[in-house]
Amino acid sequence: MSSVLPTTSRRATEESGGRPHVVVVGAGIAGLTSAFLLQRRGCKVTVLERSGPEYVGGRMASIQRDGFYLDTGASLLSRRYRAMLRLADLAGIGDQVLPSSDVVGLMRDRRVHHLRVGSLPRMAAGLLRFAPFPTDLPKLMADHVRIRRTLDWYDMSAAARHDGESVAGYAARRGLRPGTVDHLLDPLCMLASLQDVERTSSIAPFMLLNSLLGGGGLFTFAGGVGRLPRSLAAQLSVTYHAHVRQVEENSSGVSVTWQAEDGTAERTERADACVMAVPAPQALDLYAQMERPFADFFRRVEYTGSVHVAFGLDRPTAEKAVMVNVPRAEHPALVGVILPHNTAPGRVPQGRGLVMAHFRGSWSDQHRDLPEERLIEHARAALRTVRLTPEIEDRTVMTHVLRPGQCVVFRRPGDYRELARLGKAWPSNSRVRLAGGDFFTQSSTHHSICSAAIAARRLTDRLGLTPAQGSYK
Structure with missing residues (x-):
């Protein structure tokens, strides 16, 4: 050799x-x-x-607590993740990929609106029912169709030409209503980067839409994504x-x-x-x-931290979505909840429920060092305020707090242009x-x-x- x-x-x-x-x-x-x-x-x-x-x-780990597998980062996986599915086959665990429910919840006025993300027509119909200003949707969809052609999983350089403004700046330029920003763009931005629309590149929400739209639904693994x-x-x-x-x-x-x-x-x-x-x-x-050019850029990379609070329950929740997003217009700190027991049979112990409350990056960075008991109480209070998963009040059999300090890199306006240049220069x-x-x-x-x-x-x-x-x- x-x-x-x-x-x-x-x-x-x-x-x-x-x-x-x-x-x-x-x-x-x-x-x-x-x-x-x-x-x-x-x-x-x-x-x-x-x-x-x-x-x-790392961020795709799952730790075990009292029989529950808690995902430390990523939790919901899209069927569009074909490289991940191929990797599972190569690793010999393709048979442990579990088809997941594709019902997600979006909150507006303390009410959860459900939509199916596995089917493009069903998702579009659900968004039309949910959106506070449905007339903004054609603009968003037209821009998504234009941008998604440049969103290559292996090479983001083509997307650089769409970079240069924040999500908030994009919304202002396109004349989108504040309600559209608060209830659609903000949740997409949170799912992509855990950061606020004023700081994040406008590509972020379209990246999330690209993961979901027309992908055929979601999947998970027995024993968590780990x-x-x-x-x-x-x-x-x-x-x-x-x-x-x-x-x-x-x-x-x-x-x-x-x-x-x-x-x-x-x-x-x-x-x-x-x-x-x-x-x-x-x-x-x-x-x-x-x-030096690489060192200078990576030195400026900014991470968003997070706080995740897990509640293991002695029964499933009445809420049937796999995830419920909570826009900042509904709560200033809570991003939403992931409900792994609703994804697929066998994802949590039989007859149990699991609620994972996720907090915004800005709130998490300020409160991450609080004692575990305080963070659990913050999570209870937030879920009470938005009237989600009341089962945590008297059905909880396990609690655990995760507080990753480097949860995700969020890309600022202009970062993708720099990445396109540097990615070809190594x-x-x-x-x-x-x-x-x-x-x-x-x-x-x-x-x-x-x-x-x-x-x-x-x-x-x-x-x-x-x-x-x-x-x-």
């Missing part, structure tokens, strides 16, 4: 039994996807993850509690220095290549050789690749999987391997 890899580290290749050795930093869904695909393409892969196995998958990353990790060599200190590239390979949590001496992995699938600020700290001969939605695309689980597939393919090319065995895209 080494004879056909003249530009790779012979020592690293020889030590891995003649196979190219790749180190992947980070066992989120992007890191695991890239590691899995590179392993299928004949590489020896080592994954280094600083947390424990419970949180494998079932997919857990399955990938089980087929890889993952070292947990590994704190990576430095990634250094040279003409013959890559050196990755890391230390175990127990404080033992630092170790150095010598490899032919490296994939960094970590939050952008961490990538800057680890990879000092990153060229050195083609580099042995270090970035994977994940935090870097050159949208910060979502599916974009992260697609980004990881691109990183694996480009390293395949760099290492002189044939992609036939692990063809993915």
Whole structure:
């Protein structure tokens, strides 16, 4: 093998039994996807993850509490996520993909309006019934048709020409009524980025619509969305509690220095290549050789945090939607609730219910450090105010608070233009690749999987391997 890899580290290749050795930093869904695909393409892969196995998958993890699987980030998955469904098949768990109910709820005047997102005609009919100003919908739909052609899961550069104004700026330019902003654009913006319409690029709501419209509905996994990353990790060599200190590239390979949590001496992995699938600020700290234009942009990347409060119930809720959105016109802090027991049979313990209350990024950033009891009471009070899921008052058998500080990157006006420029400028001969939605695309689980597939393919090319065995895209 080494004879056909003249530009790779012979020592690293020889030590891995003649196979190219790749180190992947980070066992989120992007890191695991890239590691899995590179392993299928004949590489020896080592994954280094600083947390424990419970949180494998990162923002696509599911942790278990008293028999309930709680999704730490992403929860509702669209049938348009074809790369994710393909990955599940490759990982051998295609039979654990569960068709989900596609009934979602939108709140206006404290009333929940239901619509079906799996069918375009049904969704359109539901929006017409719900929208406070139905005459604004043709403008939104016309713009969606125009923009969606540029929304490529693997490459967002074409969408850059539609970037340059905030969601609020777009609404003002198009003459959309305040009620349309409050009850349609704001919830879409929250689902995409957990950020306010005044700060987020106008592409965000159309990205969400692109995920939902005409996609054939939703799906989930038995055991939560974390079932997919857990399955990938089980087929890889993952070292947990590994704190990576430095990634250094040279003409013959890559050196990755890391230390175990127990404080033992630092170790150095010598490899032919490296994939960094970590939050952008961490990538800057680890990879000092990153060229300045990339470093400058990633230094400006801004994350939105979140607070999620889980209520495990001894019975399902009367509300049958899989999700109910709460616009800020209805409540200033609450984004809405996810109801996993309504997605598919077997998603929660038999006869139980699960309510996941999600809070806006701006509120979460200010209140994340409150004691758990206070956050639970805030969630109870918010759900009381909007008259949602009254079962939490006397049917709760489990509570748990999740407070991810780097929940999602939100893209500001102009960010996509910069991403389009930078995404094509990463050195083609580099042995270090970035994977994940935090870097050159949208910060979502599916974009992260697609980004990881691109990183694996480009390293395949760099290492002189044939992609036939692990063809993915």
